[in-house]
Amino acid sequence: MEVESITSENDKLHVIIKGAHPAFVNAIRRIIMADLYIPAIDKVYIAENTSVLYDEIIAHRLSMIPLRGGENLNIPEKCSCNGKGCPFCEVALSLDVEAKENFSIVYSGRLKSEGNVYPVNNDIPIVKLNAGQKISLVAYARLGKGRYHAKWQPVSICVVKYEPVISINENCDLCGICVEKCLKKVLEIKENKLVVKSIWACSLCKVCEEVCPKAAIKVSYNDRSARLTLETTGSRTNEELLLMACNYLAQRCGELREIIKSIMEGVSNGKENTTN
Numbered sequence: 152m153e154v155e156s157i158t159s160e161n162d163k164l165h166v167i168i169k170g171a172h173p174a175f176v177n178a179i180r181r182i183i184m185a186d187l188y189i190p191a192i193d194k195v196y197i198a199e200n201t202s203v204l205y206d207e208i209i210a211h212r213l214s215m216i217p218l219r220g221g222e223n224l225n226i227p228e229k230c231s232c233n234g235k236g237c238p239f240c241e242v243a244l245s246l247d248v249e250a251k252e253n254f255s256i257v258y259s260g261r262l263k264s265e266g267n268v269y270p271v272n273n274d275i276p277i278v279k280l281n282a283g284q285k286i287s288l289v290a291y292a293r294l295g296k297g298r299y300h301a302k303w304q305p306v307s308i309c310v311v312k313y314e315p316v317i318s319i320n321e322n323c324d325l326c327g328i329c330v331e332k333c334l335k336k337v338l339e340i341k342e343n344k345l346v347v348k349s350i351w352a353c354s355l356c357k358v359c360e361e362v363c364p365k366a367a368i369k370v371s372y373n374d375r376s377a378r379l380t381l382e383t384t385g386s387r388t389n390e391e392l393l394l395m396a397c398n399y400l401a402q403r404c405g406e407l408r409e410i411i412k413s414i415m416e417g418v419s420n421g422k423e424n425t426t427n
């Protein structure tokens with residue numbers, strides 16, 4: 152297996168992995184989406200809310216604000232508090248704003264953290280306050296993972312794409328129909344030849360195959376290569392998420408190997424062995 156290319160573009164990371172089945176790359180994608188611990192607001196105590204939004208809506212809006220930090224926090228399920236919440240597994244963020252005379256928008260930057268957990272972006276609107284309205288609350292952030300709730304999902308995009316393979320045979324008479332019909336502009340005629348100019352732009356729609364009057368073009372995919380694209384919400388960098396996912400996969404494979412080993416030892420000792 153080899154990583155052929157890693158490219159960053161804005162907040163996105165593209166990684167082309169060769170020599171591995173796309174299902175393997177998809178396992179990494181699923182881990183990133185569901186199994187990595189990042190912080191998010193999980194409890195909100197509202198002391199005062201005279202805004203037009205219900206408490207529940209404000210709590211929901213707070214929970215969806217991407218947070219960074221929290222690397223030193225305990226995982227709540229493994230904390231000595233048994234997940235009830237304590238300073239080792241939670242960080243408090245308070246919000247206390249009153250719109251005195253003018254209408255004002257309360258942004259995520261107004262949250263005051265009592266630990267090392269902060270909003271990724273200070274410009275996320277939480278609520279609008281009219282003159283005289285007030286909001287006062289304490290929110291608690293804790294680590295969680297995407298399989299518990301979308302607020303703990305560390306990516307806004309995480310997709311795997313098969314590597315397209317386009318073959319053109321000698322029947323091609325350069326009529327150009329496929330070039331014209333391809334919405335992704337993958338093909339072009341250059342120096343009297345039909346060529347693929349951007350293979351990863353191909354969506355595998357096979358329109359070119361359908362419109363070709365000579366059956367000269369064939370589209371398939373390489374089942375030993377795939378591209379993983381991810382875009383972080385900002386709680387961890389794309390590179391950190393990728394490494395965290397690889398470590399998690401290695402750890403789970405290690406656990407599986409130990410279970411299989413103990414079953415095999417049981418079988419060779421003539422015992423029946425079952426395990427969860």
Ligand code: SF4
Pocket residue numbers: 319322323324325326327328329330345362363364365366367368
């Ligand atoms: S439509 Fe067929 S024949 Fe025409 S350029 Fe494309 S591959 Fe060649």
Ligand code: SF4
Pocket residue numbers: 317332333334335336337338352353354355356357358359360370
């Ligand atoms: S499969 Fe679709 S996207 Fe790919 S080259 Fe053909 S028409 Fe273009």
Ligand SMILES: [Zn+2]
Pocket residue numbers: 225227230231232233234235236237238239240241
């Ligand atoms: Zn705790």
